[in-house]
Amino acid sequence: MSARPWAETPAATPACDASGASPLFELQRVDVRYGRLHALAAVDLRVVPGERLALVGANGSGKSTLLRVLHGLAAPTAGQLLREPASRQAMLFQRPFMLRASALNNVALGLWLGGVPWKPARLQALAALRRVGLLEAAAQNARTLSGGQQQRLALARAWARRPDVLLLDEPTASLDPHAKREVEALMADFGAGHGAAGPAHPVTMVFSSHNLGQVKRLASRVVYLEHGRVMADLPVHDFFHGPLPEAARLFVKGEMV
Amino acid sequence: MSTMTQSAATALDLLTSADAALWTIVARSLAVSATACALACGAGLVLGAWLGVARFAGRGAVLAVLNTLLAVPSVVVGLGVYLLLSRSGPLGAWGWLFSFKAMVLAQAILVLPVVTALTRQLVEDAERAHGEQLRSLGAGPLLRSLLLAWDERYALLTVLIAAFGRAISEVGAVMIVGGNIDGFTRVMTTAIALETSKGDLPLALALGFVLLGVVLALNVCIALLRRWRERVDGAVTGPTIGVAA
Numbered sequence: 001m002s003a004r005p006w007a008e009t010p011a012a013t014p015a016c017d018a019s020g021a022s023p024l025f026e027l028q029r030v031d032v033r034y035g036r037l038h039a040l041a042a043v044d045l046r047v048v049p050g051e052r053l054a055l056v057g058a059n060g061s062g063k064s065t066l067l068r069v070l071h072g073l074a075a076p077t078a079g080q081l082l083r084e085p086a087s088r089q090a091m092l093f094q095r096p097f098m099l100r101a102s103a104l105n106n107v108a109l110g111l112w113l114g115g116v117p118w119k120p121a122r123l124q125a126l127a128a129l130r131r132v133g134l135l136e137a138a139a140q141n142a143r144t145l146s147g148g149q150q151q152r153l154a155l156a157r158a159w160a161r162r163p164d165v166l167l168l169d170e171p172t173a174s175l176d177p178h179a180k181r182e183v184e185a186l187m188a189d190f191g192a193g194h195g196a197a198g199p200a201h202p203v204t205m206v207f208s209s210h211n212l213g214q215v216k217r218l219a220s221r222v223v224y225l226e227h228g229r230v231m232a233d234l235p236v237h238d239f240f241h242g243p244l245p246e247a248a249r250l251f252v253k254g255e256m257v
Numbered sequence: 258m259s260t261m262t263q264s265a266a267t268a269l270d271l272l273t274s275a276d277a278a279l280w281t282i283v284a285r286s287l288a289v290s291a292t293a294c295a296l297a298c299g300a301g302l303v304l305g306a307w308l309g310v311a312r313f314a315g316r317g318a319v320l321a322v323l324n325t326l327l328a329v330p331s332v333v334v335g336l337g338v339y340l341l342l343s344r345s346g347p348l349g350a351w352g353w354l355f356s357f358k359a360m361v362l363a364q365a366i367l368v369l370p371v372v373t374a375l376t377r378q379l380v381e382d383a384e385r386a387h388g389e390q391l392r393s394l395g396a397g398p399l400l401r402s403l404l405l406a407w408d409e410r411y412a413l414l415t416v417l418i419a420a421f422g423r424a425i426s427e428v429g430a431v432m433i434v435g436g437n438i439d440g441f442t443r444v445m446t447t448a449i450a451l452e453t454s455k456g457d458l459p460l461a462l463a464l465g466f467v468l469l470g471v472v473l474a475l476n477v478c479i480a481l482l483r484r485w486r487e488r489v490d491g492a493v494t495g496p497t498i499g500v501a502a
Contacts, residue, residue, distance in 0.1 A: 093393075
């Protein structure tokens with residue numbers, strides 16, 4: 001996607017891991033400071049294609065900052081961010097911003113900002129709205145849609161850009177259970193290999209969540225953050241059933257109550 | 258009957274009898290202020306939107322100057338424009354002094370900081386709330402400023418109305434650069450000042466009524482806009498702006 005303010009150091013593409021998969025992102029000892037606040041501290045992380053990585057942790061643990069670093073919205077104050085240069089990505093926020101315009105034009109605008117001319121952008125936007133079940137709301141003012149519909153619209157805006165990587169910052173946190181299920185179903189669908197780039201092209205997802213049930217259902221790997229540090233980085237089964245560092249164990253226990 | 262009630266009755270007669278002198282002055286006032294606002298808004302909206310998003314060295318100083326200009330008395334603006342347009346001034350060759358154009362220029366300069374500052378505040382608030390999401394879509398500062406200004410268009414309409422209210426109700430600037438020439442540069446506020454000093458209270462009062470009516474109409478417009486926004490968006494998020502005479 002063009003014109004993204006990438007903040008990575010001018011380093012090379014990340015190296016392949018033992019399995020031969022080239023990571024989409026690699027963070028090496030990344031620090032982010034906001035004045036005295038240490039939002040991220042010496043974070044090492046690799047994300048490979050097809051992964052569904054969940055970021056969990058208490059409020060202020062650095063989940064959103066990590067997503068913003070991955071998307072280039074925040075710059076590391078130390079360390080290196082390497083990324084696959086050909087990968088396209090999109091980000092969803094907890095409360096998506098929609099312009100005072102129709103749902104169709106909001107999606108088309110996202111494409112236009114990515115370099116697609118306006119007319120084809122509107123056609124692609126229609127396909128994206130159909131994909132998320134909002135075709136009938138195409139002409140409706142996006143601001144008048146419900147919270148769940150707006151999040152689905154944001155997913156359509158992201159999906160239309162045919163991303164390889166989808167970054168989601170607590171995408172269902174402010175939704176009612178029904179809307180939550182709808183958004184989750186779309187996330188699962190994209191992650192399972194029904195991305196915009198084709199059926200054999202699953203979207204790699206990195207999402208933050210407080211909902212451990214959702215993490216169980218959607219994630220393939222879980223990273224637990226505390227005070228900006230990665231305290232656990234495990235496959236989803238091991239995170240919920242294996243031994244954990246004490247802080248992560250207490251967090252899971254507390255959140256699962 | 259007291260002088261006041263007599264004057265008010267005569268003023269109402271003037272208003273209802275379509276007095277040509279009175280309505281010519283009203284029309285000229287509206288034309289001067291509308292033209293000045295159109296010019297000031299063309300520049301102020303773009304400049305304010307850009308200032309709301311752009312970050313550069315010295316931005317704080319620019320904002321301090323802008324906020325100071327909000328409080329500049331209209332007579333000071335009039336004096337500045339007078340010096341610019343006077344025969345020995347840098348723009349003296351234009352020959353604009355004591356003309357419609359001079360009054361438009363003075364009011365445009367007076368209103369420009371109002372439009373710029375209010376637009377800057379609106380767009381900056383929107384940028385704080387939503388700028389990151391637009392950045393994530395690939396929008397640079399200029400596009401963000403334009404998109405956010407467009408998104409705040411209903412709130413900006415109220416800014417324009419407020420700016421018009423400021424222009425039409427000022428007296429100092431148009432008095433200095435227009436000269437209050439009868440049938441040529443006389444507008445409502447300068448006419449009120451003159452007629453009051455001459456003791457011709459009915460005409461001054463009639464013009465005062467019209468001026469109040471214009472300001473009332475502007476405030477009704479703002480209220481209707483807000484109500485329309487509520488209907489369109491479901492909720493109002495913009496600031497409350499009113500017009501004072």
